[in-house]
Amino acid sequence: MKYFINWHVAPKEPQINMKQLFAFIRKEFYHVFRDKRTLLILFGLPVVQIVLFGFALSSEVKNIGISIFDNAHDNNSEQIINRIKTSSYFLLKDPVISYNEIEERFKEGSIKCAVIFPANFSNDLSHFGKAEIQIITDGSDPNTATILVNYLSAIISSYQSQLKPAQGISYQIIPQVRQLYNVEQNGSLNFIPGVIALIFMIVSTALTSVSIVKEKELGTMEILLVSPLKPIMVLIAKAVPYLVLSIINFIIILALSVYLLDVHIKGSLALIFFESIIFIITCLSLGLLISNVTNNQQTAMLISMMGMMLPTILFTGFMFPIENMPVIFQIISHIIPSSYYYIIIKAVMLKGLGFSYVWKETLILTGMAVFLLTIALKNFKIRLT
Amino acid sequence: MNPKAIVCKDLTKKFGDFKAVDHISFDVEQGEIFGFLGANGAGKTTAMRMLCGLSFPSSGSATVAGFDVFRQQEKIKASIGYMSQKFSLYENLTVSENIQFYGGVYGLSRSEIKQRGEEMVSTLGLKNEAKKLVGELPLGWKQKLAFSVAIFHRPKIVFLDEPTGGVDPITRRQFWDLIYEAASTGITVFVTTHYMDEAEYCKRISVMVDGRVEALDTPANLKKEYNTHSMDEVFYQLARRAQRTAD
Numbered sequence: 309m310k311y312f313i314n315w316h317v318a319p320k321e322p323q324i325n326m327k328q329l330f331a332f333i334r335k336e337f338y339h340v341f342r343d344k345r346t347l348l349i350l351f352g353l354p355v356v357q358i359v360l361f362g363f364a365l366s367s368e369v370k371n372i373g374i375s376i377f378d379n380a381h382d383n384n385s386e387q388i389i390n391r392i393k394t395s396s397y398f399l400l401k402d403p404v405i406s407y408n409e410i411e412e413r414f415k416e417g418s419i420k421c422a423v424i425f426p427a428n429f430s431n432d433l434s435h436f437g438k439a440e441i442q443i444i445t446d447g448s449d450p451n452t453a454t455i456l457v458n459y460l461s462a463i464i465s466s467y468q469s470q471l472k473p474a475q476g477i478s479y480q481i482i483p484q485v486r487q488l489y490n491v492e493q494n495g496s497l498n499f500i501p502g503v504i505a506l507i508f509m510i511v512s513t514a515l516t517s518v519s520i521v522k523e524k525e526l527g528t529m530e531i532l533l534v535s536p537l538k539p540i541m542v543l544i545a546k547a548v549p550y551l552v553l554s555i556i557n558f559i560i561i562l563a564l565s566v567y568l569l570d571v572h573i574k575g576s577l578a579l580i581f582f583e584s585i586i587f588i589i590t591c592l593s594l595g596l597l598i599s600n601v602t603n604n605q606q607t608a609m610l611i612s613m614m615g616m617m618l619p620t621i622l623f624t625g626f627m628f629p630i631e632n633m634p635v636i637f638q639i640i641s642h643i644i645p646s647s648y649y650y651i652i653i654k655a656v657m658l659k660g661l662g663f664s665y666v667w668k669e670t671l672i673l674t675g676m677a678v679f680l681l682t683i684a685l686k687n688f689k690i691r692l693t
Numbered sequence: 694m695n696p697k698a699i700v701c702k703d704l705t706k707k708f709g710d711f712k713a714v715d716h717i718s719f720d721v722e723q724g725e726i727f728g729f730l731g732a733n734g735a736g737k738t739t740a741m742r743m744l745c746g747l748s749f750p751s752s753g754s755a756t757v758a759g760f761d762v763f764r765q766q767e768k769i770k771a772s773i774g775y776m777s778q779k780f781s782l783y784e785n786l787t788v789s790e791n792i793q794f795y796g797g798v799y800g801l802s803r804s805e806i807k808q809r810g811e812e813m814v815s816t817l818g819l820k821n822e823a824k825k826l827v828g829e830l831p832l833g834w835k836q837k838l839a840f841s842v843a844i845f846h847r848p849k850i851v852f853l854d855e856p857t858g859g860v861d862p863i864t865r866r867q868f869w870d871l872i873y874e875a876a877s878t879g880i881t882v883f884v885t886t887h888y889m890d891e892a893e894y895c896k897r898i899s900v901m902v903d904g905r906v907e908a909l910d911t912p913a914n915l916k917k918e919y920n921t922h923s924m925d926e927v928f929y930q931l932a933r934r935a936q937r938t939a940d
Contacts, residue, residue: 331797335786342785342826527779534745534775534852535798536767 328537332545339519340549346515354507354557358564361499372456373419374398375410380429388441391463392423397456410444420446421456500565501653502626504584505646507557508591509620514612516550516595521608524599539688547592554588555581574660580653583666586673587649593680594645600687624650648673698723698850698881699744703753704762706739713739715904716753723849726872726882728892728912731901732932737885738854740901744883745852746770758849771799774843774880778855781839784828788819791827791842799846813841833864837871844875851875853884857891869894889924898924900931907931 340346374392378385393400401419404410413419424442426432432439443460445453523529532542558581565571573580594616602608621627623641630641641647648669655661663670699721706714714736721727731737742748744757746766755762758772775781782791789810796806814823817837819830827835836856844851853872857865869891876882884895892898892912899909908915908931912924919927 325800327800327802328798331794334797335783335790335794338786338790339783526784527777528781528783530777530779531775531781532798533747534770534773535795536771536800537798538767 325541329541329545332537332541333548336519336545336549340553349515350511350553350557351560353510354503354561355564357503357507358500358561358568361503370397371399372397372421372452373401373413374421374423375401375404375413375419377404377407377410377422377424379427380425382430384430384433384439385425388425388464388467389423391467392460395459395463397459414444414446420452421460423460499626500561500569500571501650501657502621502624504558504561504653505587505624505626505649506617506620507561508554508584508588508649509612509617509646511554511557512550512588512591513595513598513616514609515553516546516592517598517602517608517612518605519550520546520596520599521602521605525604540685543596543685543688547596550592550595551585551588554591555585558584558588571657573657575656575658576662579656579663583649583652583656583670583673586670586677587645590645590649590673590677590680593677593684596684597680597687600684619644620646623647626650645673645676648676696723697721697756698725699727699755699757699883701744701753701755704740704743704750704755705752706736706743706748707751712904714743714750717901717904717906718753719899719906719909721850721881721883723881724876724879725897726876726884726895728895728898729883729885729901730892730898730928731885732935734937735901735932735935736904737901741852741854741883741885744769745773745775772849774846774848774851776839776843776851776853776856778858781843782827782835785826787824787826788814788830788838789823791838792845795842795845801846809845813845817841833860833867836860836864837868840868840871840875844880848880850881850883853882855885855887857886857888862890865891889928892924892928900928902931902935903937907934 340350376389376392378389389400392398398421401413404413404422410419410422410424414422422444424444426440426442429439429441441464443457445456447453520529523532533539562573562580566573595612598608598611598615602611619640623630623633623637623644624647625641630638630647633641652666652669652673655666697720699719701720702718703716704714704718705712705716717736717740729737729741739748743750743762744755746757746762746769750762757769760766760768760772762769783794786794792810792813793806796810801809814820817834819834819838822830822834827838830838840851840853840856843853857868860868865888872882872884872894884891886892895912897909897911898915899906900915901907908918908927910918915927916922916924919930921927921930
């Protein structure tokens with residue numbers, strides 16, 4: 309009988325004790341809110357990044373000086389010039405009357421682009437269905453030059469298609485992909501998904517790893533290990549606050565993008581959140597993993613920054629197009645979780661695509677999260693015994 | 694039940710060929726203050742880690758608070774307290790936040806934490822400092838607070854790993870008053886130290902040399918055995934035999 313009673317009295321220990329977990333999570337929040345440096349990184353960084361990428365580093369081109377040398381002076385050329393004039397990208401300078409004048413203006417730097425209509429422009433167009441326009445750009449700034457050519461091509465091709473939609477098209481102008489989804493040519497759009505990925509890397513990966521390593525450095529980790537806390541609880545308690553903070557950060561970035569940079573979120577917000585949480589978990593796992601292999605805060609910070617953030621900037625495609633990279637870098641970009649997240653968010657947020665378009669990337673990202681989390685958990689346990 | 698707080702038999706920890714702890718055997722009585730001495734690298738920390746359920750022994754057997762170190766590590770952890778030479782408290786948390794945290798981690802209820810916490814703070818004379826960050830307190834107070842937090846959940850045994858490093862003899866004396874008080878309530882105290890005056894405060898002490906327990910007795914008996922008047926001399930004679938270099 310006694311045995312029976314004892315058997316019943318002995319409480320079965322649950323794997324996760326909520327009371328312990330809450331006490332631990334509350335402590336973690338105290339740490340975060342008392343450390344000014346962490347707070348600054350947490351909430352200062354997203355704002356700075358958004359403003360920096362949105363405004364300063366914008367590849368958007370506006371009010372660019374342009375000169376037009378119109379030898380045709382006919383209805384067609386005038387209509388095209390009007391379209392150029394009314395677009396906000398160009399600032400039409402006084403008309404020129406010679407090639408030399410164009411060259412002068414390029415040298416002065418007052419224009420970055422010139423358009424020359426040949427004398428027989430309309431004639432060619434109506435007789436041969438084909439006419440030429442010369443576009444000259446300032447090659448010393450190749451990025452701007454490319455963008456300007458694209459803008460002009462778009463303007464001309466839209467006029468062209470309107471002019472004679474039934475007949476053959478004179479120039480085969482393929483508009484840039486970006487224009488497809490970014491009609492208003494808002495240059496900050498492309499950066500937003502990249503910046504979000506970057507912020508998650510910093511908050512979830514760097515701060516999580518630092519917060520665990522800090523306990524090792526101070527010697528408080530020992531106390532946690534001697535306590536009845538299960539290792540998994542230590543990991544959860546460390547990860548939960550940064551998961552919450554990452555989500556808050558994410559909302560701040562989205563709000564800044566929408567209200568400050570006029571970004572239109574095309575896709576489902578729920579899907580964006582869902583994908584983001586998967587990515588945050590991937591980042592958290594990376595952070596836990598880093599904290600398992602390092603013993604001081606500097607190393608943890610360095611690995612997170614150099615090993616995680618730099619590849620995110622370089623190889624996710626939001627700064628430099630991956631297609632133009634050497635094969636080895638393209639391979640690297642395929643093993644970086646943030647490049648998949650970048651693809652997903654770009655597709656959902658900017659193109660308004662649904663889950664059926666990004667399920668493959670989602671699957672890869674989920675796989676990475678599970679893989680990293682498993683290793684992190686395993687290593688943490690081994691270290692205990 | 695088992696009247697002994699700790700029973701250790703041929704406990705061994707090997708790292709490859711290196712025997713960090715080499716067949717140590719000893720018993721610790723309930724409510725005893727047991728000094729665990731040894732030069733750096735003698736294997737004290739490794740032995741203590743095994744007893745705290747942090748590390749699996751390679752061979753031998755041991756029970757702590759009646760629980761087996763191989764199979765019942767979780768139960769051991771729930772019945773011991775621990776304070777290390779580094780700080781056991783969070784410096785950027787206040788005194789009461791630290792108490793709440795440890796109370797929560799050891800599964801105490803909110804009302805228990807509140808009641809015991811108030812009691813503890815007033816016993817330590819820290820009532821006015823309860824809302825201060827621990828980092829702002831003087832070292833001696835931090836250590837007293839750390840000890841009180843380590844026994845906050847009323848463990849059967851408390852392990853102290855060089856608890857009084859870096860404080861003056863008067864504060865150390867006060868610290869030992871707390872230890873005596875805890876022992877008088879039946880808590881077993883297992884303490885490592887480098888200070889020989891502290892060794893004298895212990896009921897019994899063991900001295901580890903090269904992973905083995907070379908001596909184990911009351912301070913008075915040890916002094917008699919080694920024919921000297923100071924524990925310093927006893928320790929020196931024993932530690933001199935060491936073959937290993939400290940790490």
